[in-house]
Amino acid sequence: MRSTASYSLATVMTAAFLGVGLLSIVIASGFGMYFGSQMQQKIIAGQQTLIAQNAANAVQDFIQKKVDILQVTAYFSDLGNPNQESLQLMLSKLLGQEPSFRRLFFYDAQKRDVAKVSRLSEGAASQLSPQTVDDIFSSPGAVEAYIGPVYIDNITSEPMVLMAVPITDVFGDFHGVLIAEVNLKFMWDLVGSLRVGSGGKAYVVDRQGDLIAAADISRVLKGQNLKQLATIKEFIASGNAEPNENATISKGIDGADAVSHYVPLGMPDWAVVVELPVLEAYDPVIRTLELSAWGAGAGLLFSIAAALWLSKRIIRPLLKLRDAVRHIGGGKLDVKIDISSVNEIGELAEDFNSMASRLRMYTGELEAEVSERTSELNQKVSELERMNKLMVGRELRMVELKEEIKRLQTAKEV
Amino acid sequence: MATVTSLVVGSRSKGKAKPAVQRTYRVGVLSGLDFFAPTLDGFKTGLADLGYIEGTNISYDVQKTNFDIAAYDGILRKFVADKVDLIFVFPTEATQEAKTITQGTGIPVVFTNAFTEDTNIVANIREPGGNITGVRWPGPDLALQRFETLHEMVPHASRMWIPYQKGYPIVKSQLEALRPAFAAAGMTLMEIPASNTTELGAELQQQAKSFNKDTDAILLIAEPLLTVPDNFAVLGAFADEHNIPIGGTMESVQGHETLFGIIPQNVPQGKQAAFLADKIFKGIPAGTLPVVSAESYLQVNYKAAQKAGITVPQDLLNRANEIIR
Numbered sequence: 001m002r003s004t005a006s007y008s009l010a011t012v013m014t015a016a017f018l019g020v021g022l023l024s025i026v027i028a029s030g031f032g033m034y035f036g037s038q039m040q041q042k043i044i045a046g047q048q049t050l051i052a053q054n055a056a057n058a059v060q061d062f063i064q065k066k067v068d069i070l071q072v073t074a075y076f077s078d079l080g081n082p083n084q085e086s087l088q089l090m091l092s093k094l095l096g097q098e099p100s101f102r103r104l105f106f107y108d109a110q111k112r113d114v115a116k117v118s119r120l121s122e123g124a125a126s127q128l129s130p131q132t133v134d135d136i137f138s139s140p141g142a143v144e145a146y147i148g149p150v151y152i153d154n155i156t157s158e159p160m161v162l163m164a165v166p167i168t169d170v171f172g173d174f175h176g177v178l179i180a181e182v183n184l185k186f187m188w189d190l191v192g193s194l195r196v197g198s199g200g201k202a203y204v205v206d207r208q209g210d211l212i213a214a215a216d217i218s219r220v221l222k223g224q225n226l227k228q229l230a231t232i233k234e235f236i237a238s239g240n241a242e243p244n245e246n247a248t249i250s251k252g253i254d255g256a257d258a259v260s261h262y263v264p265l266g267m268p269d270w271a272v273v274v275e276l277p278v279l280e281a282y283d284p285v286i287r288t289l290e291l292s293a294w295g296a297g298a299g300l301l302f303s304i305a306a307a308l309w310l311s312k313r314i315i316r317p318l319l320k321l322r323d324a325v326r327h328i329g330g331g332k333l334d335v336k337i338d339i340s341s342v343n344e345i346g347e348l349a350e351d352f353n354s355m356a357s358r359l360r361m362y363t364g365e366l367e368a369e370v371s372e373r374t375s376e377l378n379q380k381v382s383e384l385e386r387m388n389k390l391m392v393g394r395e396l397r398m399v400e401l402k403e404e405i406k407r408l409q410t411a412k413e414v
Numbered sequence: 415m416a417t418v419t420s421l422v423v424g425s426r427s428k429g430k431a432k433p434a435v436q437r438t439y440r441v442g443v444l445s446g447l448d449f450f451a452p453t454l455d456g457f458k459t460g461l462a463d464l465g466y467i468e469g470t471n472i473s474y475d476v477q478k479t480n481f482d483i484a485a486y487d488g489i490l491r492k493f494v495a496d497k498v499d500l501i502f503v504f505p506t507e508a509t510q511e512a513k514t515i516t517q518g519t520g521i522p523v524v525f526t527n528a529f530t531e532d533t534n535i536v537a538n539i540r541e542p543g544g545n546i547t548g549v550r551w552p553g554p555d556l557a558l559q560r561f562e563t564l565h566e567m568v569p570h571a572s573r574m575w576i577p578y579q580k581g582y583p584i585v586k587s588q589l590e591a592l593r594p595a596f597a598a599a600g601m602t603l604m605e606i607p608a609s610n611t612t613e614l615g616a617e618l619q620q621q622a623k624s625f626n627k628d629t630d631a632i633l634l635i636a637e638p639l640l641t642v643p644d645n646f647a648v649l650g651a652f653a654d655e656h657n658i659p660i661g662g663t664m665e666s667v668q669g670h671e672t673l674f675g676i677i678p679q680n681v682p683q684g685k686q687a688a689f690l691a692d693k694i695f696k697g698i699p700a701g702t703l704p705v706v707s708a709e710s711y712l713q714v715n716y717k718a719a720q721k722a723g724i725t726v727p728q729d730l731l732n733r734a735n736e737i738i739r
Contacts, residue, residue, distance in 0.1 A: 155707075218698075
């Protein structure tokens with residue numbers, strides 16, 4: 001046997017109104033939140049790209065300035081027809097002017113070490129290895145500028161890089177290369193001064209994921225490799241100079257969730273990575289969602305109130321009708337429903353009132369006829385009673401007479 | 415969307431966290447040699463740049479001695495008793511003392527103006543170990559640079575005299591680095607160890623007859639004896655009297671001057687140390703913070719060279735960070 005739950009119409013209607021209201025709010029808010037957050041995420045990605053690009057420009061400027069210095073020196077110095085003394089003076093002047101140059105070399109077209117100067121003692125300032133010299137001379141970049149891989153100085157643990165520019169004369173004939181060993185720690189201040197939001201970070205990695213520059217120099221001095229980070233992994237895997245389109249949420253350099261973005265420098269083959277703590281990056285989205293949630297909450301309260309009010313408004317006349325029917329069922333025909341609605345319920349109430357009125361009228365007429373008939377009946381009954389009494393008196397006389405007769409007969413026999 | 419929602423919930427729950435209590439850090443400073451005293455200015459400036467304002471969230475207990483090694487112990491023990499949050503110390507001996515005294519106390523030590531070669535201050539510069547880190551001097555290479563520069567300025571010199579504090583630990587590594595260089599250059603290295611002004615004066619007088627203005631020069635290495643003005647005055651007077659050029663550190667006492675100085679500057683070193691202190695305040699163990707190397711700075715005293723009749727090579731002037739005229 002199937003059991004059916006019984007709910008009042010008010011409950012059903014309230015639930016229905018509430019359900020419809022909630023559904024509308026959820027759908028509207030859901031769409032709003034989804035598209036709103038999508039848009040915000042695009043804005044955040046755009047901002048991140050801008051920040052990363054600015055940081056990349058700053059780092060690239062640093063590198064480009066070093067290359068420019070070497071190229072200008074190569075151009076204006078008479079390196080095409082050098083003598084040992086003038087070369088030495090030119091290199092020492094260059095070393096004095098640019099603090100980030102730790103060693104400078106001039107190699108002629110036959111790959112011979114013609115001159116060199118160093119901030120280190122002669123013992124510490126060893127020659128470049130033949131392999132390194134070959135790499136520089138054979139590099140396609142040597143046509144304009146060569147920037148080698150980053151390496152770590154054994155004594156100071158500081159990252160170094162070799163930059164080289166070709167020496168040519170006015171005819172474009174190749175006479176050798178001017179090579180500078182650049183101490184990248186002079187880039188640390190620059191990277192450390194890059195501001196990424198209020199709690200963000202910017203740092204530079206090479207294609208192997210080795211950290212080259214960061215505000216936290218201790219990480220660099222430790223020779224930290226960051227290839228385990230998703231963003232760096234992506235940079236290493238990409239193998240090209242295109243920035244990643246989307247800012248991704250992943251573990252940052254500190255191990256906390258961050259929105260990360262990288263911009264490859266191209267030349268050199270490094271990338272500038274910017275990270276923003278995820279809560280800071282998504283603050284506008286969070287605020288939008290919070291506002292949406294508050295709006296949805298207010299909508300929910302309004303829906304409940306509206307559902308209650310509407311159901312009451314619809315149910316109240318029905319309840320009056322129900323009560324009126326119960327009164328009439330109880331025999332009270334003087335019921336009149338007070339409903340002023342100008343709708344189907346109002347018409348129903350009016351019809352009900354007119355029906356009740358007609359019922360009262362029919363009942364009155366019926367009662368009058370019944371009364372008249374009752375009166376006639378009573379009269380007949382009275383007559384009958386009188387006749388009856390008369391008949392009964394005669395009957396009793398007959399009985400008395402019969403008894404007298406009987407007594408006389410008895411006496412005669414005796 | 416789910417990530418963003420979780421962010422909203424996360425941000426609310428994190429928002430209820432109690433705000434961090436602003437604390438005041440107490441730093442014990444042992445300025446163990448007046449010659450390096452400006453390092454403290456760099457340290458304070460560096461920390462101020464990082465948001466540590468003296469009197470607001472940081473206080474300094476500054477104790478100065480001028481190479482009074484016996485006083486180091488008492489000062490450092492007071493810092494330990496006071497349970498300071500960090501000890502900032504220089505030079506090498508004070509750092510060695512600080513390392514010993516703070517062992518097991520958990521008080522981190524940041525040093526500057528200290529050699530890390532043969533001093534047992536750190537295990538290695540990438541991972542110093544213990545509870546210590548700091549800014550190292552470039553070590554024996556600095557001595558070699560000074561030797562090469564003096565040789566460049568005074569090419570006729572075939573013998574160089576090196577006065578130094580007797581028994582001073584970092585001298586050994588410098589002399590060991592210099593001997594092969596002297597040999598390679600076909601030059602003679604003469605040592606003048608002394609403990610104080612009197613000993614230095616006596617030693618110089620004893621060797622006076624050996625000095626030759628045409629073949630000799632005096633090379634100053636990294637050690638404390640000649641950082642004391644009185645001691646340098648004795649050496650300077652002797653050198654001027656015998657027309658012997660002096661080079662290595664930049665000094666000028668009572669009109670006696672050196673030709674050049676190659677030395678890391680104090681204020682930048684202090685700033686580098688401030689950066690390390692900030693990391694330590696933020697909870698990173700000092701022993702895991704790599705030691706930072708100081709940059710050397712070449713000053714050429716052109717005026718003194720001219721006065722001594724020495725022609726400063728153009729190559730050297732080109733490389734100089736500062737030329738005094």
